[in-house]
Amino acid sequence: MVTVAVDCMGGDHGPTVTVPAVLSFLRKHPDIQAILVGREEVLKPLVGDDALAAPGARLSVHHATEVVGMDEPPASALRNKKDSSQRVAINLVKEGKADAAVSAGNTGALMATARFVLKMLPGIDRPAICSVLPTVSGQCHMLDLGANVDCTAEHLLQFGIMGAMLVAAVTHREQPSVGLLNIGEEEIKGNEVVKGAAELLRESGLNFYGNVEGDDIFKGTTDVVVCDGFVGNVALKTTEGLAQMLATFLREEFTRGIFARLTALVALPVLKRFKLRTDHRRYNGAVLLGLRGIVVKSHGSADACAFEQALVRAAEAGGNQLIERISSQIAKRAQAIEDGA
Amino acid sequence: MVTVAVDCMGGDHGPTVTVPAVLSFLRKHPDIQAILVGREEVLKPLVGDDALAAPGARLSVHHATEVVGMDEPPASALRNKKDSSQRVAINLVKEGKADAAVSAGNTGALMATARFVLKMLPGIDRPAICSVLPTVSGQCHMLDLGANVDCTAEHLLQFGIMGAMLVAAVTHREQPSVGLLNIGEEEIKGNEVVKGAAELLRESGLNFYGNVEGDDIFKGTTDVVVCDGFVGNVALKTTEGLAQMLATFLREEFTRGIFARLTALVALPVLKRFKLRTDHRRYNGAVLLGLRGIVVKSHGSADACAFEQALVRAAEAGGNQLIERISSQIAKRAQAIEDGA
Numbered sequence: 001m002v003t004v005a006v007d008c009m010g011g012d013h014g015p016t017v018t019v020p021a022v023l024s025f026l027r028k029h030p031d032i033q034a035i036l037v038g039r040e041e042v043l044k045p046l047v048g049d050d051a052l053a054a055p056g057a058r059l060s061v062h063h064a065t066e067v068v069g070m071d072e073p074p075a076s077a078l079r080n081k082k083d084s085s086q087r088v089a090i091n092l093v094k095e096g097k098a099d100a101a102v103s104a105g106n107t108g109a110l111m112a113t114a115r116f117v118l119k120m121l122p123g124i125d126r127p128a129i130c131s132v133l134p135t136v137s138g139q140c141h142m143l144d145l146g147a148n149v150d151c152t153a154e155h156l157l158q159f160g161i162m163g164a165m166l167v168a169a170v171t172h173r174e175q176p177s178v179g180l181l182n183i184g185e186e187e188i189k190g191n192e193v194v195k196g197a198a199e200l201l202r203e204s205g206l207n208f209y210g211n212v213e214g215d216d217i218f219k220g221t222t223d224v225v226v227c228d229g230f231v232g233n234v235a236l237k238t239t240e241g242l243a244q245m246l247a248t249f250l251r252e253e254f255t256r257g258i259f260a261r262l263t264a265l266v267a268l269p270v271l272k273r274f275k276l277r278t279d280h281r282r283y284n285g286a287v288l289l290g291l292r293g294i295v296v297k298s299h300g301s302a303d304a305c306a307f308e309q310a311l312v313r314a315a316e317a318g319g320n321q322l323i324e325r326i327s328s329q330i331a332k333r334a335q336a337i338e339d340g341a
Numbered sequence: 342m343v344t345v346a347v348d349c350m351g352g353d354h355g356p357t358v359t360v361p362a363v364l365s366f367l368r369k370h371p372d373i374q375a376i377l378v379g380r381e382e383v384l385k386p387l388v389g390d391d392a393l394a395a396p397g398a399r400l401s402v403h404h405a406t407e408v409v410g411m412d413e414p415p416a417s418a419l420r421n422k423k424d425s426s427q428r429v430a431i432n433l434v435k436e437g438k439a440d441a442a443v444s445a446g447n448t449g450a451l452m453a454t455a456r457f458v459l460k461m462l463p464g465i466d467r468p469a470i471c472s473v474l475p476t477v478s479g480q481c482h483m484l485d486l487g488a489n490v491d492c493t494a495e496h497l498l499q500f501g502i503m504g505a506m507l508v509a510a511v512t513h514r515e516q517p518s519v520g521l522l523n524i525g526e527e528e529i530k531g532n533e534v535v536k537g538a539a540e541l542l543r544e545s546g547l548n549f550y551g552n553v554e555g556d557d558i559f560k561g562t563t564d565v566v567v568c569d570g571f572v573g574n575v576a577l578k579t580t581e582g583l584a585q586m587l588a589t590f591l592r593e594e595f596t597r598g599i600f601a602r603l604t605a606l607v608a609l610p611v612l613k614r615f616k617l618r619t620d621h622r623r624y625n626g627a628v629l630l631g632l633r634g635i636v637v638k639s640h641g642s643a644d645a646c647a648f649e650q651a652l653v654r655a656a657e658a659g660g661n662q663l664i665e666r667i668s669s670q671i672a673k674r675a676q677a678i679e680d681g682a
Contacts, residue, residue: 149532150533194571230532233524235575237555238580242559250615253615274594278590
């Protein structure tokens with residue numbers, strides 16, 4: 001039984017989104033327990049007399065008196081909000097009472113608190129943010145997406161290890177392929193950090209594919225794409241911008257005049273399937289990797305459908321020995337370096 | 342009268358694409374002359390007895406015996422192919438016989454040859470590649486898109502000046518807005534190079550908007566978006582990948598079963614308008630900025646429609662004192678620094 005601790009107060013919509021998402025999630029996944037973290041007086045009425053919350057059932061409420069504001073500076077949240085729903089959810093992971101924590105709250109505060117409470121895994125220098133993106137044939141895990149703006153080659157190697165272990169844990173394929181995001185496939189391409197990372201990745205024992213380019217992400221060329229947080233964040237935001245623009249253009253063309261509007265009516269079922277397939281809510285939930293515990297960040301603006309997806313990610317990452325896999329891979333590498341030295 | 346020198350031999354398709362594109366282009370633009378550069382025995386039959394090529398008319402053929410291969414190393418092209426169509430076209434710019442050169446050939450060789458033949462403008466350290474991207478409301482110029490992988494703050498400032506002057510030259514608006522691509526709008530965000538560039542841009546006298554994020558490119562938040570070549574190339578390729586994936590999904594949904602196929606027939610006019618509006622060929626043609634002459638790079642795979650667009654870019658950049666604008670802006674800045682010191 002996997003247990004997920006949910007910061008129910010965070011995000012743009014708070015408990016009105018998070019609580020229904022948890023209830024729906026638990027109904028679909030009978031092997032998961034959830035702990036709702038936040039103000040009891042707010043959460044309990046929302047749960048009501050749902051059978052899931054009966055004594056001994058899979059849902060419980062854990063009181064936390066404070067809430068971190070969406071614009072609060074991370075340092076202030078860390079210092080002054082020791083009983084925030086975000087922090088208490090992370091504490092539950094630290095204490096072994098939950099396998100993963102999920103929050104749609106303040107990203108900076110979540111990162112800082114998770115790092116402070118859980119600490120880094122030995123051999124990992126920095127946490128990384130890993131998201132799932134759709135591809136033509138399936139999906140791709142990409143990291144880092146914004147936690148680290150100045151990375152060394154060693155950091156990129158660590159991201160590669162963590163990304164590969166996440167995919168291995170979630171998909172049960174032991175040797176997922178890892179690509180290094182670059183501006184050409186040839187080995188001579190790229191800046192010094194990327195060239196150094198390629199060398200480290202080649203010797204890492206991972207299933208290293210080599211350099212990949214931006215378009216390989218959506219082609220599904222590799223299971224994992226590694227990059228520094230600056231590049232990853234720009235690439236992710238740029239694709240969001242393009243997707244929005246194309247959706248706007250498509251809508252405009254299908255509402256330009258009477259004929260187009262009639263066409264839209266006829267095409268509605270097809271357009272709906274297209275929309276469903278490209279629905280960004282299906283890819284909500286970024287895993288913070290590198291800590292001694294699993295924390296998943298949901299988009300602040302997530303609706304119940306999107307937040308439920310973040311819960312799925314947390315349950316997957318929390319239920320498959322991800323931390324142990326990363327630790328063992330890092331230990332193997334340290335041993336190899338020692339043997340080689 | 343603006344004169345464009347066209348490397349007719351370069352690109353995946355060579356003269357069968359470039360020559361018809363030039364003929365079509367000249368018919369639409371009576372104020373432009375073109376010099377077709379390449380093997381006379383190949384080009385002359387393609388032009389035939391077209392009136393544009395009559396003695397004294399706007400089209401002439403300039404013989405060049407060699408062609409740079411698409412996979413040829415730039416250093417080898419530079420050393421061994423002194424009479425290549427690419428190099429001769431650039432020579433014509435250097436000699437003042439053309440206002441701009443256009444090539445769909447080997448990018449590395451084009452960059453190296455342009456830099457060797459034309460030399461850098463005083464005060465500019467590196468050439469940058471600038472492309473036009475569509476936005477919700479118009480278009481955006483973005484640079485650098487891959488020429489420079491390790492940039493300093495000063496380089497990014499120079500890119501900002503060059504991009505702003507290109508937009509000013511082409512659109513005749515004197516103060517185009519310039520955004521700095523970053524991972525957040527706040528001033529504290531980003532790596533050290535970007536933070537330094539923001540300071541320089543703020544003091545530059547340009548219409549500096551501040552930091553922009555990836556999605557701002559397609560929102561059209563600023564006229565110019567500045568970034569280093571690594572980030573720019575990844576962002577561009579990533580959007581290409583996403584656009585291809587979405588096109589694939591749309592096609593798949595409209596061919597999934599008989600109903601969807603019938604719907605596609607009905608929706609064809611609307612889908613065609615959408616396709617036209619998002620046609621990447623309309624954005625073909627990247628300007629190499631920072632040299633003592635204008636060189637435009639077309640995609641190697643460009644068809645006649647796309648190549649014609651690159652000719653339009655060359656004529657726009659070549660006909661509006663772009664080099665003089667950049668030089669004067671750089672000189673102003675040098676003077677300001679001297680006055681301040």
